[in-house]
Amino acid sequence: MKLLELQQTLRACVRATAATKFDIALESVVAEIPPRTELGDLAFPVAFELAKRIKQATGQKANPRALAEELKVALEAEPNVARVEVAGAGYLNVFFDRAALLAQFAALDVSSDANGAVAQDAKRKIIVEHTNINPNKAAHIGHVRNAVLGDAFVRVLRATGAEVEVDNYIDNTGVQVADVVVGFMHVEQLTRADVRALDESLPPEHPFDYYCWDLYARVGLFYRNGDADAKEDPARLQLRAEVLHALEAGDNETAALADYVATRIVECHLQTMARLGIRYDLLPRESDILHLGFWQRAFERLKETSTIRFETEGKHAGCWVMPTDLHEGTDEHEADKIIVRSNGTVTYAGKDIAYQLWKLGQLGLDFYYKPFRTYEDGHTVWVTTSEPLPHRVYVPYSTNMQDVPTHPHFGGGQVVYNVIDSRQSYTQDVVRRGAAAVAPDVGEAASVHLAYEMVALSPAACEELGFELSAEDRARPFIEMSGRKGLGVKVDDLINRLEADALAEVEARHADLSQDEKLKTAHLIAIGALRYFLLKWTRNSLIAFDFKEALSFEGETGPYCQYAAVRANSIFRKLDPATLNEAHELIGAMGANEDTAAAVGQVFAGASGDELWSLVTLAARLDEVIAQAATQEEPAHLAKYAFQLARxxxxxxxxxxxxxxxxxxxxxxxxxxxxxxxxxxTNALSTLGIGVPERM
RNA sequence: GCUCCCGUAGCUCAGUGGAUAGAGCAUCUGCCUUCUAAGCAGAGGGUCGCAAGUUCGAGUCUUGCCGGGGGCACCA
Incomplete structure (x- = not known):
C-alpha cells in the first residue's frame, strides 16, 4: 500500500459514508496534511461543509462535531488506520498504523515503478518542446533555464508513466543565423571553405559557438558602423535582408554557409546539453517547414475554417489577419493579429500555427527524417529533412555506411507543451487559438504554453563579466542579458567553473580517490548545483543571476541534497550485511510475531516516535509530489520536496x-x-536530472 | 490606452480556502575522538502592498486602489 493509495481509499470512505449516512454527494473531499505529526497523518476538514450541505438539503441544523464522530467510526474501520480523533470544531485527524505501514513501504520497489498509481497519462502521447535556441552562438544561462525546466518536466511526466517525445526546434533560417552569416561574409570576408577551416583550427577552450558569440556581438556593432549607441545603418541592414532572402530560397552558397553554421552550432548546443544530462528525440528545422509547404497547407485550412480573413481596407489592407479578443484595439495597436503580410509573406505566428498543427497531428503533412547524433547508450536524436533519404547513408558519429534505421513516429501529440519564456505569451495565445480553430476536435487545451520568467543578471554579475555599468544600472535589481551585446553567462563557462570548484572540494576531502573518480564526482556535483539552482524557483519568478549564489554548494542547493543521499548510502556501505538482513527480517516478521510488532510500535511511540514517523511519511510522499508537479506543471515543487527530505x-x-x-x-x-x-x-533527484555520487 | 504577471522576514524566495505563515542567504551563539561539519542546534527578524467584500474560516478567492515588471510590430 502506498501513501497515495491509502489517501484515496480514505477519501472514498468519507465520500461513501457521507452518501449512506447523510445522503450527501460530495464532489471532492479535501484532505490535508496536519502541520505537526502529533496532530495526525491526514486531516479531513469535511464536517463543516457537510453541516452546511445537510442544512441546505433538509433545513435541519447539524453539529459538525457530531457528524465528525460518525465519520470517525467509518474511518477507523479502514485498514492501516490506527485511530481517528475529532479535534476542534470538527476536524477529523487520522493516525496511521506506523509499524504496519513501515513494513509496507519497505517492501515497495521505488525504482522500478515509482508511480504506477498515478499513471493516468499512460495512454496519451505527450510532446514537450524545449531548448529552441537560435543556432548562431553559444548557449547562455537563460537558454539553459528553458532546457533544464523542460527536461525536468519531461522526467516528471515520464515518472507518472506518460509517453513523452522531446522536440528541440531549430530556427535555422531566421534573423539571428542570418546575422552571423553576414558577419562571416561581410565583416570577415570569409567563404564557406574558410569558415570550415577556421572552425577546425579553433582550440577546444574556445570552440565554434564561442567564436560566433563574439562575432554576433561584432555584427551588432557593424550594423551601427562601430558605434554601439548609434542607429543601425540601412545600407548594412540590407545585407541581412539579402542573406535572409537567400536562406528562404535555399539551394545557394549563402544558404549552404548558413546550414554549416547552424548545424555546427546545434552540435555544440547538444554537446552542452549532454553535459547537463539533457537529450532530445527530434530536431525539427524551420527550413524543412518552409520547403515542405507546411505553411501553404495550414494557410488553406485557416482560410477554409474562416480563422483568418483578408482585409480590403484600413491599416491592414492587403493582409490576412486573425481576429482576437486577447486585448482591445487602440489607435496604436490593432486587436487583430497579422498572419500574412501585404507582401504575401507569412509572419512568425503563422509559421508557428502550421508547426503546432503538425505537432498535434492535425496538419496532414509530415517531415522526412535522418539520424543526427547517437549517444553512447544507443539513443538517437533525429533531425528533419526536406527529402527522402537514400537507403544507405553515412550516419554521423559512426564509421561506416549504414542502412538507414527506421525512425520512430514523430509528432501527433495529444498534448503539446511548449516551453517558452513568458514574454511570448501573446504569440502563444494566438498560436493556440489558431490551431484550435483549425482543429476544433483537439481544442485549445491540447496546446500548453509552459511559460517561465527570464534569467537576468544581477548588477554584480555584470561587473564580474567585465561590463561597465552606469550608476543607474547598478541600482537596478537586474539587467537583461543581450546576445547582441555579448552580455551573458555562457553555460559551458559556468559548468567549467562549477566543476573546478567541486573538484577542489573533492580533492580536499577524498585525496585517495582516483583522478577519474574525482572528475566524475565533481561533474555530478556541478550539474546538481546548476540544475537545482535553476529548478528551485517557481516558473513565474524572475532569476537575477548571481555568481555567488549559483556557485554555492551549501544551504538550499543541489549538493546539499546529494550530500544527504551520499551520507545515507555510506551507512549501508559500512553496515554489516548480517545486520542489514536481520533488520529486514525483523520488519518483515511483524505480521506473524506480536512481540516484534509491539517492539516496533514502541519505537514509534512518544515524541521521539513522532519525529521518526514524520520522516517516514515525508519520504513516502514522493509519488504524490511528482503527481502534483505534473498536474500543476511545476517542477519546482519536486525540487523543494527533495530539499525538504534531505533536510x-x-x-x-x-x-x-x-x-x-x-x-x-x-x-x-x-x-x-x-x-x-x-x-x-535518489529517485526524487533523478527525476530532477540530478545524480548522486558515491562519495563527496 | 488595453492586457498578463508580481508585491510575504534585512535580501532572495516557498506557501491545495483550514490549525501557531516557512526556507535559504546575511547577522549573532554553540556543536567535529562518532555512519562524512558540503552538516546540526539555537537567537533575533512579519501591518503577508492598502482597502472593502465572499466564507464557519482568506497570505490564498472577488473588486477597487497603490507600486514594480512583461506584452500588445506588416520583428522572430
Whole structure:
C-alpha cells in the first residue's frame, strides 16, 4: 500500500459514508496534511461543509462535531488506520498504523515503478518542446533555464508513466543565423571553405559557438558602423535582408554557409546539453517547414475554417489577419493579429500555427527524417529533412555506411507543451487559438504554453563579466542579458567553473580517490548545483543571476541534497550485511510475531516516535509530489520536496547512530527509515536530472 | 490606452480556502575522538502592498486602489 493509495481509499470512505449516512454527494473531499505529526497523518476538514450541505438539503441544523464522530467510526474501520480523533470544531485527524505501514513501504520497489498509481497519462502521447535556441552562438544561462525546466518536466511526466517525445526546434533560417552569416561574409570576408577551416583550427577552450558569440556581438556593432549607441545603418541592414532572402530560397552558397553554421552550432548546443544530462528525440528545422509547404497547407485550412480573413481596407489592407479578443484595439495597436503580410509573406505566428498543427497531428503533412547524433547508450536524436533519404547513408558519429534505421513516429501529440519564456505569451495565445480553430476536435487545451520568467543578471554579475555599468544600472535589481551585446553567462563557462570548484572540494576531502573518480564526482556535483539552482524557483519568478549564489554548494542547493543521499548510502556501505538482513527480517516478521510488532510500535511511540514517523511519511510522499508537479506543471515543487527530505534526513542522521544502535527493534526501524529515505531521495533527484555520487 | 504577471522576514524566495505563515542567504551563539561539519542546534527578524467584500474560516478567492515588471510590430 502506498501513501497515495491509502489517501484515496480514505477519501472514498468519507465520500461513501457521507452518501449512506447523510445522503450527501460530495464532489471532492479535501484532505490535508496536519502541520505537526502529533496532530495526525491526514486531516479531513469535511464536517463543516457537510453541516452546511445537510442544512441546505433538509433545513435541519447539524453539529459538525457530531457528524465528525460518525465519520470517525467509518474511518477507523479502514485498514492501516490506527485511530481517528475529532479535534476542534470538527476536524477529523487520522493516525496511521506506523509499524504496519513501515513494513509496507519497505517492501515497495521505488525504482522500478515509482508511480504506477498515478499513471493516468499512460495512454496519451505527450510532446514537450524545449531548448529552441537560435543556432548562431553559444548557449547562455537563460537558454539553459528553458532546457533544464523542460527536461525536468519531461522526467516528471515520464515518472507518472506518460509517453513523452522531446522536440528541440531549430530556427535555422531566421534573423539571428542570418546575422552571423553576414558577419562571416561581410565583416570577415570569409567563404564557406574558410569558415570550415577556421572552425577546425579553433582550440577546444574556445570552440565554434564561442567564436560566433563574439562575432554576433561584432555584427551588432557593424550594423551601427562601430558605434554601439548609434542607429543601425540601412545600407548594412540590407545585407541581412539579402542573406535572409537567400536562406528562404535555399539551394545557394549563402544558404549552404548558413546550414554549416547552424548545424555546427546545434552540435555544440547538444554537446552542452549532454553535459547537463539533457537529450532530445527530434530536431525539427524551420527550413524543412518552409520547403515542405507546411505553411501553404495550414494557410488553406485557416482560410477554409474562416480563422483568418483578408482585409480590403484600413491599416491592414492587403493582409490576412486573425481576429482576437486577447486585448482591445487602440489607435496604436490593432486587436487583430497579422498572419500574412501585404507582401504575401507569412509572419512568425503563422509559421508557428502550421508547426503546432503538425505537432498535434492535425496538419496532414509530415517531415522526412535522418539520424543526427547517437549517444553512447544507443539513443538517437533525429533531425528533419526536406527529402527522402537514400537507403544507405553515412550516419554521423559512426564509421561506416549504414542502412538507414527506421525512425520512430514523430509528432501527433495529444498534448503539446511548449516551453517558452513568458514574454511570448501573446504569440502563444494566438498560436493556440489558431490551431484550435483549425482543429476544433483537439481544442485549445491540447496546446500548453509552459511559460517561465527570464534569467537576468544581477548588477554584480555584470561587473564580474567585465561590463561597465552606469550608476543607474547598478541600482537596478537586474539587467537583461543581450546576445547582441555579448552580455551573458555562457553555460559551458559556468559548468567549467562549477566543476573546478567541486573538484577542489573533492580533492580536499577524498585525496585517495582516483583522478577519474574525482572528475566524475565533481561533474555530478556541478550539474546538481546548476540544475537545482535553476529548478528551485517557481516558473513565474524572475532569476537575477548571481555568481555567488549559483556557485554555492551549501544551504538550499543541489549538493546539499546529494550530500544527504551520499551520507545515507555510506551507512549501508559500512553496515554489516548480517545486520542489514536481520533488520529486514525483523520488519518483515511483524505480521506473524506480536512481540516484534509491539517492539516496533514502541519505537514509534512518544515524541521521539513522532519525529521518526514524520520522516517516514515525508519520504513516502514522493509519488504524490511528482503527481502534483505534473498536474500543476511545476517542477519546482519536486525540487523543494527533495530539499525538504534531505533536510529532514540530515536531522535524523545527526540525532541517531544507526549502526551502533544496540536495541534490535530500534536498529531495524532506523535502518528501514534510512533505506526508505535514500531510495526516495535518489529517485526524487533523478527525476530532477540530478545524480548522486558515491562519495563527496 | 488595453492586457498578463508580481508585491510575504534585512535580501532572495516557498506557501491545495483550514490549525501557531516557512526556507535559504546575511547577522549573532554553540556543536567535529562518532555512519562524512558540503552538516546540526539555537537567537533575533512579519501591518503577508492598502482597502472593502465572499466564507464557519482568506497570505490564498472577488473588486477597487497603490507600486514594480512583461506584452500588445506588416520583428522572430
Amino acid at each position: 529532514a534526513f540530515n536531522l535524523f542522521y545527526h540525532r541517531h547512530r544507526i549502526i551502533a544502535e544496540e536495541d534490535a527493534a530500534r536498529r531495524a526501524v532506523l535502518i528501514q527509515i534510512a533505506d526508505l529515505v535514500r531510495r526516495q531521495l
